[in-house]
Amino acid sequence: MLIRKASDIRSGEITEPELYLRRRDFIRSAALGAGSAAVSAPILTACFADEQAGAETPPRARAVRALGDVRPAPPEYRLDERPTSYEDATTYNNFYELGTDKGDPARNAHKLRTEPWSVVVEGEVGKPGRIALEDLIAAHALEERVYRMRCVEAWSMVIPWVGIPLGDVLRRVEPTSKARFVAFETLLDPEQLPGQRRAILDWPYQEGLRLDEAMHPLSILAVGMYGRTLPGQNGAPLRLVVPWKYGFKGIKSIVRIRLQSRQPDTSWNQSAPREYGFYANVNPEVDHPRWSQARERRIGEWRKRPSLPFNGYADQVAGLYRGMDLRKSF
Amino acid sequence: MNLAGRPARVSVWALGLLPLLALLWDFALDGLGPEPVERITHHTGKWALRMLLLCLAVTPLRRGLGWRTLQPHRRTLGLLAFTYASLHFATYLVFDLDFRFGELAEDVQKRPYITVGFATLALLALLAVTSTRGWMRRLGRRWTKLHRGVYLAAVGAPVHFAWSVKADLAEPLVYASVAGVLLALRLRPLTHRIGRSDANYATLPRSTKTGIGNPSGTKGETTEVW
Numbered sequence: 333m334l335i336r337k338a339s340d341i342r343s344g345e346i347t348e349p350e351l352y353l354r355r356r357d358f359i360r361s362a363a364l365g366a367g368s369a370a371v372s373a374p375i376l377t378a379c380f381a382d383e384q385a386g387a388e389t390p391p392r393a394r395a396v397r398a399l400g401d402v403r404p405a406p407p408e409y410r411l412d413e414r415p416t417s418y419e420d421a422t423t424y425n426n427f428y429e430l431g432t433d434k435g436d437p438a439r440n441a442h443k444l445r446t447e448p449w450s451v452v453v454e455g456e457v458g459k460p461g462r463i464a465l466e467d468l469i470a471a472h473a474l475e476e477r478v479y480r481m482r483c484v485e486a487w488s489m490v491i492p493w494v495g496i497p498l499g500d501v502l503r504r505v506e507p508t509s510k511a512r513f514v515a516f517e518t519l520l521d522p523e524q525l526p527g528q529r530r531a532i533l534d535w536p537y538q539e540g541l542r543l544d545e546a547m548h549p550l551s552i553l554a555v556g557m558y559g560r561t562l563p564g565q566n567g568a569p570l571r572l573v574v575p576w577k578y579g580f581k582g583i584k585s586i587v588r589i590r591l592q593s594r595q596p597d598t599s600w601n602q603s604a605p606r607e608y609g610f611y612a613n614v615n616p617e618v619d620h621p622r623w624s625q626a627r628e629r630r631i632g633e634w635r636k637r638p639s640l641p642f643n644g645y646a647d648q649v650a651g652l653y654r655g656m657d658l659r660k661s662f
Numbered sequence: 663m664n665l666a667g668r669p670a671r672v673s674v675w676a677l678g679l680l681p682l683l684a685l686l687w688d689f690a691l692d693g694l695g696p697e698p699v700e701r702i703t704h705h706t707g708k709w710a711l712r713m714l715l716l717c718l719a720v721t722p723l724r725r726g727l728g729w730r731t732l733q734p735h736r737r738t739l740g741l742l743a744f745t746y747a748s749l750h751f752a753t754y755l756v757f758d759l760d761f762r763f764g765e766l767a768e769d770v771q772k773r774p775y776i777t778v779g780f781a782t783l784a785l786l787a788l789l790a791v792t793s794t795r796g797w798m799r800r801l802g803r804r805w806t807k808l809h810r811g812v813y814l815a816a817v818g819a820p821v822h823f824a825w826s827v828k829a830d831l832a833e834p835l836v837y838a839s840v841a842g843v844l845l846a847l848r849l850r851p852l853t854h855r856i857g858r859s860d861a862n863y864a865t866l867p868r869s870t871k872t873g874i875g876n877p878s879g880t881k882g883e884t885t886e887v888w
Contacts, residue, residue: 424696432830434697485828487697532829603829622773622826624765631696634757 396563399556402494405476409550411644415478416489418558420631425565426483427584428532429518429525436527441564444524444585449569455515455590458506465569469555471504472496476559477552479575481582482614482643484600486636488628493573494556499547507543507591514546515539515596516572517588525585533599539572539583540596540610544652550575550645553586576645578612609662613653614643618662665731674735678742681709682749699757706753710746711819711837713739714786718816718844726847737793740812744790747783747819775825782818785811813848816841 404410415421423438430437430444449465474494482488502514520536522528528535545551554573555562562568567584574581580600590596600608607621616626616639627636642649653661664670685705688694694701717739723729759765769776789809791797798805820841824834 420696428829432832434700435695487700530830530832622775624769629697629699629757634699635760636758 396560398560399474399494402474402476402556402559405478405492409475409477409479411478411480411490413478413480413490415492415558416631421489421491421557422563422565424631426485426579427527427565427567429527429535429537429585430565431527432532437565438563440526441568443526444519444564444568446564446569446585449587451570451586452588453505453590454588455592456508456511457591458508460505465555468501468570469496472500474555475552477550477554477573477575479550479573480643481573481575481579482628482639484578484580484608484612484620484625486623486625486628486639487631488639489631492558493552493554494559495552495554495573497549498551498553498572499549501553501589502543502546502591505591510593511591512543512593513591513595514541514543515588515590515592516583516586517590518583519585519587533603537583537599538596539581539598541572541574541581542595542652543591545574545649548649548652550648576613576642576649578608578614580608581612611653611658611661613649613658613662614639615641615658615662617641618659666734670731671734671738674738675742678713678738679745681705682746699753703750703753703758706746706750707823710743710750711823713743713746714812714815714819715837715840715844717743718812718841722844722847740786740793741790743815744786747786751780751783775822778818778825779822782815782822785815785818789815813845816845 424434425437426434427437430440450462451465451468452462454460474496476492476494478490478492480488481491498514516539518535518537519525520528541551552573554567554571555569557563557566562571564585567582567586570586571584572582572586581598595610598608598610600612601610614625619625625639628639629636640646685694685702688701689698717736720732720736720739724733755761755766759769770780771777789811792801792805792808801808820834820838823837824831827834
């Protein structure tokens with residue numbers, strides 16, 4: 333296993349999508365002496381790798397398809413690090429509604445029906461209502477964002493998301509002057525999300541942001557990753573991505589967005605208030621009570637690397653927390 | 663076929679090392695999944711726990727069902743538990759801590775689930791080292807007392823597991839329940855009730871009590887404990 337530090341990887345070496353999408357297939361076929369065929373596989377093949385990989389590939393949502401008209405990530409939102417392989421990013425997931433084992437969400441994702449899908453926008457907004465997902469997206473240009481994703485469990489990935497800035501969506505529904513926080517809610521349906529049959533958390537999953545955090549240009553609502561629509565296990569069809577916070581803030585399969593004046597309850601905070609705060613900014617200095625947050629393991633690597641304050645986005649977001657004690661507001 | 667003899671003991675070792683072989687096989691074929699370190703940590707940890715529980719099941723099975731030929735395998739199972747626990751710890755030391763021994767000390771002090779896990783491993787190490795005939799002879803009756811420490815390990819290991827998970831306690835609770843049943847079977851009233859088929863065990867010729875029991879040669883009182 334070849335292990336390299338990020339600093340050793342030049343941007344020219346970053347794997348092209350058609351290769352990282354099929355990494356394991358590539359390794360497998362290379363082992364069988366058919367490597368050259370895999371290398372020259374066109375992008376089209378890569379997009380249908382699910383069907384081609386055969387029985388060894390875990391079942392995935394059939395609904396996943398290529399997204400058109402995606403604006404490439406502007407340089408400030410394009411992390412110059414090698415993206416995690418598509419296979420790893422879609423088979424190692426925390427989405428307890430689809431099972432608590434990391435492999436469960438990919439196995440159970442087919443139960444989640446993402447069409448039709450709509451989102452209720454309510455609370456302190458000038459234009460409340462139920463918006464069909466297509467309409468929510470159609471009003472904005474889809475953008476790619478290559479972000480670090482740091483889980484509170486001390487592992488991390490680099491994911492090329494496709495989405496729309498959350499701030500743009502919120503501005504369209506016209507927050508009132510009383511709106512100070514945004515609350516999000518996941519679909520509640522134990523048929524589609526069988527993990528909800530067990531009371532591991534107080535379902536539906538809830539998350540929230542301060543309004544200024546939500547309006548920050550780094551915060552997006554993702555509808556895709558790796559140039560395709562989101563697979564169920566990654567929070568299809570609509571999820572939150574806030575790259576300077578721990579992954580659990582990135583609520584999946586969102587059906588409700590509520591603007592409000594008081595700080596919303598959030599699921600992990602309610603489950604274990606000593607362990608998970610409302611802010612949950614990535615902070616190597618503040619340990620989880622049961623484990624250190626100083627280092628993280630990038631998926632695909634064996635050794636850990638140092639974690640970065642605000643997950644490496646301190647320049648952009650540290651100002652949001654000026655004057656706050658981040659040990660108390662963890 | 664002699665189920666207590668040397669070939670049988672070698673077979674138990676071989677069977678017990680199959681999960682390790684499976685792990686190496688997966689490693690060789692790039693089959694450890696997206697997070698190999700977590701996979702290795704969980705695999706070795708769970709097998710340590712399973713071997714420990716199998717080890718603790720030997721005496722109740724002998725007493726309850728009269729399966730005496732199992733008895734010599736108790737030590738093998740205990741040593742297998744220690745083997746997997748050591749690999750579990752080594753994975754953490756190498757890949758999580760990168761040999762930072764200062765952080766190991768900090769973790770052991772600060773993080774209760776690691777404190778419990780580390781103490782359990784230390785205990786298993788002590789039991790493994792003193793599991794030889796030589797140590798049984800040297801320690802005499804104290805050997806029996808010392809090896810009752812395995813009960814503590816049977817509490818420590820599931821507690822360590824349960825304490826390490828984020829929210830879903832289902833799996834650790836299964837192990838904890840099995841450990842609980844195996845420990846409850848040792849309680850005196852239960853032991854007496856189910857211990858009938860064992861009544862003559864202490865008076866059996868020494869040769870049938872392979873490896874364990876009455877090492878100091880004292881009479882009348884069984885040193886048979888766990």
